[in-house]
Amino acid sequence: MINVGIVGYGNLGRGVCLAVDKAPDMNCVGIFTRRDPSSIKPIIDVNVYSTDELEKFIGKVDVMILCGGSATDLPANTENVLKNFNTVDSFDTHAKIPEYFAKLDKVAKENGKLGAISIGWDPGLFSVARMIFSAALPDGEDYTFWGKGVSQGHSDAIRRIKGVKNAIQYTIPKEEALAAVRSGSCPNLTVRDKHLRECFVVAEDGADKAYIEKSIKEMPNYFADYDTIVHFISEEELKQNHSKLSHGGFVLRSGKTSDGVSHLLELSLKLDSNPQFTGSVLTAYARAIAKLAKEGKTGVLTVFDIPIKYLSDKSEEFLRSHLL
């Protein structure tokens, strides 16, 4: 059995709980939270501890699944957890991945631990598609589209702005861009050409709405490069109309192997619940990290480094017979 800990208990933490509970080869040792543990009633039967108690579990947990946000939680906390535990996280600020990787790889190697970063569906399964598609069809272009769906990372980033009480952000692919890619014409599209970002924001009483709107629209990495629409609504309206966590998207690669011989490769995901699916992917990679750590591997890995057989609880013989 693989002993797993879950650090953070928001939507993603609940998704991981569900996935670990279903995994036949995993045991959930506990949920670790910065809140008062007694305030949390987990959806599965498991103990809840304060993150202050993490060190008591050294040697008792094979891998910690980190379920904090990418804006501040993971950059602030992963390093400290990784000093004592193998970890998996879903860090999704694409532009900051190289810096995040370098810092954590050093910590992991110094402490003989193994971490996987940027796991989920993007980065994650979509990265796998981009990598394999580009290797299989080098003379081509690839395109990633997201949505329509809520981006947890972007919603989280808005919620951290002064004066924001709550917020939901939808990423919406632009139909004309999608059609151009599917035609095989390999169009040159900017991020702005491809997606619209629509934000529904609940402001605190008396908050400076102009400041909030400007802070969203100018936020680097998250919003500055996009057409962004900001709506201010009531908390009730947000709960009633914007509480679904469905998402999806696709990765396309269009290219040719010789003159006039073209190919179109596509991965698409339609997800009822972004955090539940992301939690399920994190759990599969947690299995891989537990196994690879047992083999003596240290440092930080991404989806590019991990042979996919490690994601399964089945034997190599079974995989070759049934899935190859």
Add this chain to the structure above:
Amino acid sequence: MINVGIVGYGNLGRGVCLAVDKAPDMNCVGIFTRRDPSSIKPIIDVNVYSTDELEKFIGKVDVMILCGGSATDLPANTENVLKNFNTVDSFDTHAKIPEYFAKLDKVAKENGKLGAISIGWDPGLFSVARMIFSAALPDGEDYTFWGKGVSQGHSDAIRRIKGVKNAIQYTIPKEEALAAVRSGSCPNLTVRDKHLRECFVVAEDGADKAYIEKSIKEMPNYFADYDTIVHFISEEELKQNHSKLSHGGFVLRSGKTSDGVSHLLELSLKLDSNPQFTGSVLTAYARAIAKLAKEGKTGVLTVFDIPIKYLSDKSEEFLRSHLL
């Protein structure tokens, strides 16, 4: 530079030639054929040798890409090549993979060589999708559909029947099965429910057509489990109407992470030329085998064992910055 040899020069061998020629980090040492080398005019500027001369290239080729068919060429020849060279092949008789793997893994390890088997799009990229999809969404069902397109392996198998001069086999997905999967109902489908196999056969003069038709329809692994239609046509008709090598298909996985929370994952490929695309995938995995052999790895690998970073000619830093 990675020195590559190409063994076999049919449609697939030509596809590999095109891919190796485009690869910035690869050099094609030669094409090896069982035919008279002077009878072959390669589509790229490269020497052609007899397979009898293979041993002269020991130590001069990092990886041999084997481009023979799965019905007889690969089972007969891979073992001998693998004794002296690292190899990559596209063995696609799914039911016989475990046996083929076991035999070659032993040969590779005894001789300190590294081989990759069953590389292409199915087995190959579709296997990657089946493996990752099932790990990411364990509570679900997956479905693979092929076509409409020519299966080279199945056409090849028909051509080996006594009395057959030429043949082309189309695999055609059944629309009603596809619709059922897309609905999320997780239907229980047999291979017969999913696809039709349509064969266009040119018989030799005086051949026993009833024998040919029976031999096709009852052929284990290839046709016995399917509804199969056999048409006898002239060589001219075959050349005129059935010389396109386009193909495609998709892998779907439908499942849930909790009650009422469903997800649909899909990989689809639309290929103008099956052998050119398969050749391109073989070439990417040949790169991986050359690199892994250099690291001292021996034995036989499949797509489940190879970290995908090895498929690229780019650095790990580049991949993390640009594709993750």
